[in-house]
Amino acid sequence: MQPVLMPPNIIDHFYRGGDRLTAFRGVPQHSPRTPEEWLAATVHRAGEPEVGLSRLADGSLFAKLVEADPEGWTGFEHGGPGAGPADTGLLVKFLDAGQRLPVHVHPTRSFAIANLHSCYGKTEAWHILDVRGDDPAVWVGFREDVDERELAARVDAQDSEWLLGHMNKISVRPGDGILVPAGQPHATGAGIFLVEVQEPTDFSILLEWSVTTATRDESHLDLGFETALRGVSHRATGADELASLLHHLDPGTRDGGLLRALPAAADPFFRVDVAAPGASDEAGGAKAESEAAGGEKVGGEKVGGEVGGAKAGCEVVSVPRGFAVAIVLAGQGELGWSGGGVAIKSGEVYAIPAGLGDWTVTGPARVAICRPGVGWPDLT
Template sequence: MYKEPVFLKPIFQERIWGGGKLQELFNYDIPSQTTGEAWVISAHENGPSIVMNGELQGMSLSEVWWNYPQLFGSRVTDSEFPLLVKILDANDQLSVQVHPNDQYAKELVDKPSGKTECWYILDCEEDAEIIIGHQAQSREEFQRLMIKGEWGKLFQSLKVKKGDFVYVPSGTLHSIGKGIVILETQQSSDITFRLYDYDRIDQQGKKRELHLEQALAVMTCPHRQVIQDNLKEQLTDLESTRLIEGEFFTVYHWKLGGKVEVPLTTRFLLVSVINGTGQIVTEESVSTVKKGDNFIVPATIGNYFIDGNLEMIVSHT
C-alpha cells in the first residue's frame, strides 16, 4: 500500500505562442523561451508524467495507472487515466479553437474521450482577455461572418484577472489571450480543432493547419454560457472553494494557513501547489511541498495532514 504523495515531473511542450513564464514563475527547467505548456499531471501518450519519489520512482503515470489500480480506489479497469493537468504560458494569443465531446471523439476520430476543460488564472497582464463563445445565433450566421472575416462581430471576449476561473465545456469556442498564465484541468484528451489562427506562420514559413469543417460540426450554436456555482467553506485553517462540480471533474481552490487534518477518502486527488510552502505528513512519511510541485494523493494514503501556508488547485473525478 502506498502511503505517501506521488510526485510527478512536468513534461514540457514548445508552442508557437509560448514564452518563458514557466521558468520565471515556477522555476521550471524549460527547454526554450517558447515553452507553452507544462503537462504536470499526465498519463496521456503525448506526454506522460514520470514519478519522482518512492517505490514507483522512474515509472510513468500511465504505467502506475495500469499496474497499481489500488492507488486510485474504485475505477473502471479498462479505462484510461481520466484527467490531465497543465500549466500554460500564453506569451501570444492562442488560436481560436473548439474541442469535441466524447461521442464525436469516439465515433469520428477514434479517441477514448473528448475534451471538457477549465482554467484557473495564475497570472496575467493588465486588461488581458480571453475569447469564450461567439455571438452567432445559427451556424448559417456563423459561416457568413466567418467567410467575411468579421471576427470582431463573431467572437465573444471577456477580460480576466488573476484568480478568475473559467469553465470550458466541449463544444465551446475559446482562446487564451496574450499575457495569461493558466492552470488547466481537463479530460485526458489532445484533440483540438482550430478555427482561426491570426494568419500566423511557423518557423518553416507555413500557416498552421485549420480544421474548419470539424470545428463547425462540434461547436455549440448558439453559445451557451455556463454559470459556475462556487461553494466556499472555512475549515479552521483551510479555506476551500469548490470552483466547479461537473460531469468529468470537480475542482477546488485550497488556501491553507496552518495545520489541517484531511478527512479519509476512497478517491485519489490531483494537486498542484500554486503558491507557498508546507508539509504533507502521513503515518509513514513527511513530504515537503512548494510552489510548482504537482502530485497525486493516492486512495491508499490513510490518515494525513497538511501544514504550512499554501495555495493549491485540487481536483478529482
C-alpha cells in the same frame, strides 16, 4: 502508497510563452515556445506518442505506474469505458500564454464517440494564477447565434476579427475559475498564466491557425473541416449561461476546508479545490507573522515565511481519498497521511494515489488539488 513528486514536463508548442512557468518550476527556458506543462499526464499529444506523457525521476513513464496498479492509483479497477489501463479521469496542465491563443473548439463526448473513437471529449476549465497587460481577457462562446455556412466561410478566410468580435470577452484576474464546455469556441488572451484541467484527451479543432505555427491541415483532427465544424456549437451563450461558467476565489482566502476554485457546473467533469490552511485560534497571529517573514508571491498573495516550522499555528485541511494532482502554488508546509508525511514547497507538483487514503495539508502553503469529476469513472 505515497505521493510521487513529479519532475518538470514542459513541452514545446505552436504558440509563444513559458517564462513564468519555467521560473515557477525552477528550470531554464530553452525556447520561446514552451508555454505548457502536462502534470502527472497519462495521455500524449495527438499524433505524437512521445510528447506529453509524464515521467518519474528515474525516467520511467508515470502511466506505467498507474497501469501496474490502477485500483491503487485511482480507487477503481478501470477508468472510463474503453479509455485504457492508465486512465486517471483527467489531464492537468500549466498554461503560460505569451500570446493570444487561437480561437479553437474541443469536441463533446458524443462527437468524440462518433468520430474519434474515444469515450472522452474535452470539456476544460481554467484557474487563473497571474495576469499581465492592461486588459487580460479570455473569450468563451458566441454572443449571438451564428450561421453555420458563414462560420465555415470565416474560418476558411481566417477572419480573426470576425471570430473574436462574435464571442463573449471576459476580463480576468487571479483567482478566477472559468469552465469551457466542449463544443464552445474559446481563446485565451496574452499574458495569462493558469492551471488548466480537462478531460484526458488532446482533441482540438482550430478555427484560427494563422496566428500560430500550425497549418490548416493540422487543424481539423484529420476529419476534414466539413466534419470537424459539426463539433462547434453555433448557439449563443447568453448572460445567464455565461454566469454559470464563472467562479472567483480570492487568492488571499485562507480556511480550514477545501476552497472551491471552479463553478459547480464543472463537477461532473473534474474538480479543482484549493487548500490554504488559515491560522488556528492558538496561533496568536502566526498568519500575519508568516506573511511578514517573507516568501513567494503568486496571484497577489504573499506566503511562505517560516514561523517556528512550516506548520506553526496553522489549521489542518483534510482531503478525501482518491487520485489527485496537487500543485503547491505558494509557500511551504506538509502533506500528511496516516503513518507519514512529506514537506512541500512552492513550485512542486505531486501525484496523489487513492491508496494513500485521506490526507491533509498543513502549514502556510497554498495547494491546488485537481481531481476527476464526481461519479467518475461513470461518464453517464
